[in-house]
Amino acid sequence: MAANNAPTELDKEQIFGMAEKEMEYRVELFNKLTSTCFNKCIDKRYKETELNMGENSCIDRCVSKYWQVTNLIGQLLGSNRPPM
Amino acid sequence: MAANNAPTELDKEQIFGMAEKEMEYRVELFNKLTSTCFNKCIDKRYKETELNMGENSCIDRCVSKYWQVTNLIGQLLGSNRPPM
Amino acid sequence: MAANNAPTELDKEQIFGMAEKEMEYRVELFNKLTSTCFNKCIDKRYKETELNMGENSCIDRCVSKYWQVTNLIGQLLGSNRPPM
């Protein structure tokens, strides 16, 4: 039997499916990050419309730490690729 | 080149995909509304099986207010269509 | 008109779609069970890496009770098949 290196229909579906799951993962990561840092940093009494200085710097640090936790747990799970 | 107004295969997929997302949105809206109003209105000690009068009127007002919040935020997001 | 018992393309899509939903349901059941029992049984101060004896027996009972609640509510919902 001759070797056939062209991807079959099913292979292609797999590749697209994989890409789709990867993108869903990124969207979900971003949404969880956004929601978690909102809970950690934002005053829920909503006394103003603008983010104040304390909130802004909290957000920056929160994103940075969340990113580190993502990498840390990624290492523990044995994945050696970056989270994105 | 002649104009071709018949939708292509990909266009059609887009239209069905769009309709599907819209329906998913409605289902999710209904589920979040139900769950949020349950949390706001229902006594969690579960002393009885029936909804009492206080719970019933709380539910009606909760649905009405949730609907208003949906519209209000819809306006802020710049969408000028109704939430459903 | 002759009866035609071969499944149509759409029927087949339905069957695969049904199987997919059923599997999604099982995955979600497992994930909710895991997360709920973690919240009920695990000490969030994370003083150690191992599960201690109290946590282990709590987990076993939690899974067992969760299973019973799944069956109980399945009966109430009028489904007479087991949850899996």
Added chain:
Amino acid sequence: MDKSMLGDLDSLPEEDKLRMSAMIDQLQIRDSLRMYNSLVERCFTDCVENFRRKSLDKQEETCVRRCAEKFLKHSMRVGMRFAELNQGAATQD
């Protein structure tokens, strides 16, 4: 969730109507299974507090039954109110 809330299919050609209707069926199946999972999670969380035994005691079982029935009644009432608001919004157009 009531099927009629998901939209009006009458304006579509026959073939698309079939496909759309199959899609709605799939969404409804997924939605009922998710609802089942959420209901179990909610009533378990609210009603089961002790893990000294591996079987539900009488009190927990009663609590779970009431929780589930109450949720279903609640859900039906929300559905009615929601449908009214939707209808109002539709006729305003």
Added chain:
Amino acid sequence: MDKSMLGDLDSLPEEDKLRMSAMIDQLQIRDSLRMYNSLVERCFTDCVENFRRKSLDKQEETCVRRCAEKFLKHSMRVGMRFAELNQGAATQD
């Protein structure tokens, strides 16, 4: 969510590029609708506490507006920081 975060399509053949791009569009539509739903749930939960009337009072309405605007500004800032970190990770490769 910014489309550029979802990956680089330049290396694909034309046909697959179209399909991938359609897929990204679909994901973005779903994501905006979900974001809309979550924002409503969050601001409703944080701002609406009393159910003595069926209409929002002035205070609740103000709270909802601020909540939504604050969330959007927050989300934009998170997006900027997140993109920076992503870029850093990409150039490290």
Added chain:
Amino acid sequence: MDKSMLGDLDSLPEEDKLRMSAMIDQLQIRDSLRMYNSLVERCFTDCVENFRRKSLDKQEETCVRRCAEKFLKHSMRVGMRFAELNQGAATQD
């Protein structure tokens, strides 16, 4: 999640078996990615409380490690118990 929990494929024709198996693979990929996201969210929420610096301190890092390892051990134990109950339910049929 263990693949065997998702059903028995032996009774299907070859072509459908392939397709079903591909579907299960896709569900498993999605499930592991979601699990990863949830684990990060959970351990971050439980372990990171202060935002006076932009890097994790030693204590936070230890907490995150323990949280993640504990969750994985917990998840494995739940999986074992769950499989036993499933098997019991299957043989009752």
